[in-house]
Amino acid sequence: MDVRDMAYRYLTQLTHTSATKTLARAIHAHIITSGFTPNTFILNRLINIYCKSSNITYARKLFDKIPKPDIVARTTLLSAYSSSGNIKLAQELFNTTPLTIHDTVSYNAMITAYSRGNDGHAALKLFLQMKRLSFLPDPFTFSSVFSALSSIADEEWHCQMLHCEAIKWGALLIPSVLNALLSCYVCCASSPLVDTSKLMASARKVFDEVPKNQVYEPSWTTMIAGYVRNDDLDAARELLDGMTYPIDVAWNAMISGYVRRGLYEEAFGMFRRMHSMGIQEDEYTYTSLISACASCNVRMGMFNCGRQVHGYVLRTVVEPSERFIMSVNNALITFYTKYDRMVEARRVFDKMPVRDIVSWNAVLSGCINARRIEEANSIFREMPERNVLTWTVMISGLAQNGFGEEGLKLFNQMKSEGLEPCDYAYAGAITSCAVLGSLDNGQQIHSQVIRLGHDSGLSAGNALITMYARCGVVESAESVFLTMPYVDPISWNAMIAALAQHGHGVQAIELFEQMLKEDILPDRITFLTILTACNHAGLVKEGRHYFDTMCTRYGITPGEDHYARLIDLLCRAGMFLEAKSVIKSMPFEAGAPIWEALLAGCRIHGNIELGIQAADRLLELIPQQDGTYVILSNMYAALGQWDEVARVRLLMRERGVKKEPGCSWVEVENMVHVFLVDDARHPEVQAVYTYLEQLVHEMRKLGYVPDTKFVLHDMESEHKENALSTHSEKLAVVYGIMKLPLGATIRVFKNLRICGDCHNAFKFISKVVAREIVVRDRKRFHHFRNGECSCGNYW
């Protein structure tokens, strides 16, 4: 039989049998080798067959052989590029098509391609261009432009405009277009930049227009899921209860809504009802329930509940699909890690017959949260694939554990591997800079964030506020806060903390009041911050007031950390009686943070008797913390009880309390001496004041605004008759720095080199006062934390 005859006979059939595919290849080969010239119909049909059988490369080869491919051939190829996700090639093909042969179908195909590539703006632009060039939109045009619009989701105006257009062209008579419009409204409504309730009302109107004569109508699920996504659970539930035909997807959506809102009872109630009604539960149901149990703010009851779900799944599901195994086990991994059960989590992971990237990311993040950095590093290395999420977990995990340098390195590596960091990844990188106190790097990343349009991102913005605050530039922190397109409670907390850290206690409180005026609910962290602010500003009365309102008006049960700050506040003001009665009134036994606060107050006011009591309790509670021994021996020394001093030091040695890393015993003794001197009487106090004043002056010249009053005030009140004797003036500077706001960056003027004594002093102090100190001179930064130092050159 002639090839031409065969071509006609087989290719006019609508089905793509394997015979057609084989034939397609034969004909293609024939075209290449012989002079056979098939007509347009055959060629287009061949291209179509190649595309349908995912042989786009062949299709393209054939396409390139055609001297003047028509619009059908072009559109076929374009759709194939679009559905395989190759938007660039689709766009190239579209743009090289002569204007004269374009038609509505080719425009539709390109809009769909943009929609697949999540480029709503491009899709919209093309739609407008299409109208300008007088192409007539059809229902397909609207379906694709609606689904493209979901990726923009920050301009409700677009939805409404296109809604009107669709009515004008009669496209809404088609149910699938109505559904696309419905999804579009629902999707746009979840953006924080729009009026959610208004868009949901529009969505509801569309939903009500959908004819409900079919038993199974997908718009029900879309609408229910939409209500769930936009946090209107009652409306969702009402719709669900009104459904005559129970759809498992809708039930799953409802359960996930309850879980997200923290209504775990309701979620499990739905699950039981679903079960009794005979609706088949699936991996979606189980993962939602397991994640409910993994929610951090619940206790042991939920742990057992999660284990029961685990057991239930193992018992009842006989032949789980790969998808089922992966999603349920992934949820279980997270569940176990949230309860610090790394062993169980690893067991689940190790026993999985198939794993996907989510499984790997889940164990990785589990390790990071358990502070197992080494294990996380090795998992990261052996992972078969990594995505943006993987890198984000690693970067922020490193930053949070003080490995700022490593975090930044990974961030750069991520970019050099061609991955586009997301908002969260930028947040991690910015935190790395904050940890390092590296303003230069922070600013550089800030400009990247702006350039890439991530500046609307919450996380990056929030991280920037903290980074600028820690690097000593409150003004920049404030300008970030003010220019963020929308903020959340975390942003407020970050900004209040930024002000508090820099000694602007009053402004911090003002901002807090403004937050209340704007009806933003403060949380436990807001109050921690505000107590710190009061502490720094010496606002004792206000601090107590806020502590009370926290309990009464906002129903937040104060944690030990809140009590510790209150006690810190009272003790710094010398109100030891009140502090003691607060401790008595606490509903739990006082732990280390409480005694530490008390001890700190006692040191300032020289209340040695009470201080010794607090220190003794601390030695019982945290016998390995060397700082306490030092302070205690100082206090005995101040009383002249040298045998007690000796006893404390002996105790320290007996208990094998680790000496400072990098400090020899002799140096530790020296440091002890520093503190001893602080508590002793010396005639050279004037020299220290002069020196501090000079330091403050130099800092001002360098553009840093130290909290001068705070430094000098404390020096004055505590050490009026004290001074330094044998140790160098450098240590006086160090002492002054101790008094600077938490997390402040200190620029060291040029004749002071951070080395030797001074370096060790910083290490020691960072441990004793349990705070981070960042010191930078012109070439290097030094970051002291928990008695360790990381230092290096700027990038």
Added chain:
DNA sequence: ATAGGGTTAG
């Protein structure tokens, strides 16, 4: 159309 892995504030 539904679920499972991430971030930022103290």
